[in-house]
Amino acid sequence: MHETTIVAQATPEGSGGLAVLRLSGPDALAIAGRVFTARRFGPGRPSHRAVYGILHTPNDVTTDDYEIDRCLALTLLGPASYTGEDTVEFQCHGGPAVVRRALAACRQAGAEPASAGDFTRRAFLNGRLTLDQAEAVADLVGAGSDQAARAALRQLRGGLDDQLRQLEQPLLELLARLEGSFEFLDEEEVDVPSAEAAGIVRAASARMDELLAMAPAGRLLRDGVQVVLVGPPNVGKSSLFNALVGDERAIVDEEPGTTRDVVSARVEHDGLTYVFHDTAGLREEGGRIEHKGMDRTRREAAGADVMLALRDVSRPGSGGLLPADVRAPVLVVGTKADLGETSTTVDVITSSVDGRGLDELWSLLTETVRDRRVDQAVAMGVVLNERHRGRLVQCRDDLAELSGMLTADPPAGTEVTGTVLASILGRLGEISGRVFTEHLLETIFNKFCIGK
Ligand SMILES: Nc1nc2c(ncn2[C@@H]2O[C@H](COP(=O)(O)OP(=O)(O)OP(=O)(O)O)[C@@H](O)[C@H]2O)c(=O)[nH]1
Ligand SMILES: [Mg+2]
Missing domain, CATH: 3.30.1360.120 (Probable tRNA modification gtpase trme; domain 1)
Known part of the structure; x- marks a missing residue:
């Protein structure tokens, strides 16, 4: 107290x-x-x-x-x-x-x-909340979309904790048996066959992989889906951005090179937050400031969840440069369809003037997100953050090492494997806060606001 x-x-x-x-x-x-x-x-x-x-x-x-x-x-x-x-x-x-x-x-x-x-x-x-439940409080307070709020509430009610407990339970039992056989080394009947132990460790490791697969969904729920619009100058990026966010946020002009800084706006759609980023057009020519803008475009594109690569379908050969090193899925979006269409291969044809193709573009966007297990994360109440992810990755790697020790010839002794397993469980316990340090609490609660 x-x-x-x-x-x-x-x-x-x-x-x-x-x-x-x-x-x-x-x-x-x-x-x-x-x-x-x-x-x-x-x-x-x-x-x-x-x-x-x-x-x-x-x-x-x-x-x-x-x-x-x-x-x-x-x-x-x-x-x-x-x-x-x-x-x-x-x-x-x-x-x-x-x-x-x-x-x-x-x-x-x-x-x-x-x-x-x-x-x-x-x-x-x-003891009123576990650490991940406390983090869910912050997520719930910060939730901008229905899905993010639903997921945070479920995590607050114990979603992630259930998963962690199911993961920990067989490992805790194994540790008890290892420690038992270590203490009663002479009594041969209390021994744990290393093949069996390795099996338990591998099963836990697979469970961890399942949980880790939901880490991207956690980020999408918490920060929103980052959609970056790129394309040559004047292709209509700012116009499409404005149409998508439903507001004249970005300056539109017939002069190429209008947008320099990245302009961002959040939109709630179908229960999720999307953050659109309008960027400077990419081209070889252009002045010093415009090129600084293009550097920002490339930086923004590197952090995208989805990239929209725009092409003017009214003009043949419109495409131009695309940022390199983009890992996100790319949707090729045709623009200015109201001015007529030449034959270009695009995923969707739009016009910011008459609004055609915008609904279809939204469906394509929702589809790219559906692949990232957002629905599963919401249903289970598992909204992983960087802290959870870091711990889980480390535990999974340590389990792989432990499994190697158990299947080696000859397998490592129970004392060594018991010690390694105990340290893995300790690290896992930091997610829920069963094991914690003052420093860990500082890093978590400093991000809260006063009064929470
Ligand atoms: N007819 C028609 N004109 C469009 C459409 N979209 C954009 N434009 C026009 O195209 C010009 C450039 O539009 P912007 O949205 O500023 O283009 P941008 O890609 O942002 O250009 P930069 O910021 O210079 O890279 C403007 O004159 C717009 O009015 C469209 O769908 N149809
Ligand atoms: Mg622009």
């Missing part, structure tokens, strides 16, 4: 109908009692009840600016609260001045300002 009681605004800054302030810690009720007055409020009162009263400074009632707001206070007694500690939430009027004064009053009454992610960190340390 923490000794301090922390306070922060849980809602975003700025003006709004309501603002929620959260107090959590051993003195939450005492501190709230100093800044809030209402009948039926305070120690000894039942949990999970909201009461209406006066939020005020802890100073004498006769002071000029005593009263701050009239609002609701909700008491949540630990352990049945988000953090697992005694918590009081004030629902006050959502003005910056009200919030500032209310926070100051709570601090004056003995609360400490919360740092980024403090509430969720406490929830983790008090």
